[in-house]
Amino acid sequence: MVWLHFIFLFAIIIYAAKLGGIGVGMAGGLGMAVAVFIFGIPPGPMPLDVILIIMSVLFACSVMHVAGGMDYMIRVASHILRSNPKYINILAPAIAFTLTIFSGTGFTTMAILNVVQEVAKQNGVRPSQPLTSAVVASQIAISASPISAATAAMYVVVEKMGVSFGDALMVILPAGLFGAAVASLISAFQGVDLAKDPIFQQRMKEGLVSMTSKEELEKPLPKGAKLSVGLFLVGVLFIVLMLLFKQEIGHTLGSRDIIVITMLFISMLMYWFCDVKLTKIKESTIFHGGYESLIVILGICWFASTVIEIYVPSIKEQATVLLGQYPGLLALAFFCVSALLFSQGATSALLVPVAASLGCDAPMILACFVAVSGIFVTNVYPTSAFAVSCDDTGSYMGKWSGSFVINHPFFLPGCLGLVAAIPFGFLLASIVF
Numbered sequence: 001m002v003w004l005h006f007i008f009l010f011a012i013i014i015y016a017a018k019l020g021g022i023g024v025g026m027a028g029g030l031g032m033a034v035a036v037f038i039f040g041i042p043p044g045p046m047p048l049d050v051i052l053i054i055m056s057v058l059f060a061c062s063v064m065h066v067a068g069g070m071d072y073m074i075r076v077a078s079h080i081l082r083s084n085p086k087y088i089n090i091l092a093p094a095i096a097f098t099l100t101i102f103s104g105t106g107f108t109t110m111a112i113l114n115v116v117q118e119v120a121k122q123n124g125v126r127p128s129q130p131l132t133s134a135v136v137a138s139q140i141a142i143s144a145s146p147i148s149a150a151t152a153a154m155y156v157v158v159e160k161m162g163v164s165f166g167d168a169l170m171v172i173l174p175a176g177l178f179g180a181a182v183a184s185l186i187s188a189f190q191g192v193d194l195a196k197d198p199i200f201q202q203r204m205k206e207g208l209v210s211m212t213s214k215e216e217l218e219k220p221l222p223k224g225a226k227l228s229v230g231l232f233l234v235g236v237l238f239i240v241l242m243l244l245f246k247q248e249i250g251h252t253l254g255s256r257d258i259i260v261i262t263m264l265f266i267s268m269l270m271y272w273f274c275d276v277k278l279t280k281i282k283e284s285t286i287f288h289g290g291y292e293s294l295i296v297i298l299g300i301c302w303f304a305s306t307v308i309e310i311y312v313p314s315i316k317e318q319a320t321v322l323l324g325q326y327p328g329l330l331a332l333a334f335f336c337v338s339a340l341l342f343s344q345g346a347t348s349a350l351l352v353p354v355a356a357s358l359g360c361d362a363p364m365i366l367a368c369f370v371a372v373s374g375i376f377v378t379n380v381y382p383t384s385a386f387a388v389s390c391d392d393t394g395s396y397m398g399k400w401s402g403s404f405v406i407n408h409p410f411f412l413p414g415c416l417g418l419v420a421a422i423p424f425g426f427l428l429a430s431i432v433f
Helices: 002-019 023-037 048-067 069-083 085-103 106-122 128-141 149-159 165-187 198-205 225-244 255-273 285-309 312-325 328-341 344-357 362-376 382-389 411-432
Strands: none
Touching: 002 023, 002 285, 002 328, 023 285, 048 069, 048 149, 048 225, 048 255, 048 285, 048 344, 069 085, 069 106, 069 225, 085 106, 085 128, 085 165, 106 128, 106 382, 128 165, 128 362, 128 382, 128 411, 149 165, 149 255, 149 285, 149 344, 149 362, 165 225, 165 362, 165 411, 225 255, 285 344, 328 344, 328 362, 328 411, 344 362, 362 411
């Protein structure tokens, strides 16, 4: 029966990957129905802590979005890029990484990609280089952000192991930054310069490339835009400080309660002082996308934990020995599942509790955590696809067309970035713990 259950588990995960998006959650619901009503498996624990954290953070981001805060951050990023065009291959990934760290979502990067490709081609830089590095940096940054869904799902587990938030950040933040830096360095050497690229030259002759600036007249931001960003960042800082200095302050609150309370309170402050209309919040694209992520995590993670939990005692001993000999297998599992599900948050919520139940200690989980960023394996993830679509120079065409699924500029930098980041994570974990 055990083989039937696990074959069914992998079949549902593969089907979920085929559906994508909110369909992943629906596939989890299908799996739960069969597991509970046909196989007679008792329902496992719902990932409620993770869902509540994600819900509150996304709500605060939605309020900031409505207040114009996201537009303000993107405008600042665009000014930096246009003012320093010679350093586009450094600034593009650095800005993407920073935006993702503070917002908890990589989709903010999409707003600067058009500016990146425009500045790059006007300065003779192959656009696929900074575009790729920005996208991969934003994807890796999710594993280093203190307020991302993936980090929230991970820390809920390691917090119960006695790991402080500061210790966790001292591993995941430098490891993510190192991985993004390596990926950016690799991407900067991919492909020939535009002047030597026959595809670009041909597209120029055909009039398919625009070399004029598309910078639009800046519309005035809502009066509460800057303040909303300030309030949100103060909220993030408060959360980090409350978790970092838990013993010094002397409180007993868990990460879930601190994050949920703070995000809801900050949302109210933005409503009071940033001229936010309540009816507009639910219309935010962040609000809509957030609801999708909640369904994904509820469905597929609840289903996986339900099936796996009943077999934990029987496989724990073997898994502990195997992971003890080959700790990199945990990173490989993180990588493969994230590439399959296209979600760092869902991967973290799915596998970190499983890893803990199988005997993986906190240092191993933290060292391998950056590997949940394997969503660049194919170039169909929204940020990757948008980077390709916004480039009119042809720098993603030819040998980089992705016609064989993985032969695209995102694959090699992303993989080498993680290959470098994981050993670095183990080094950091050995020092911290």
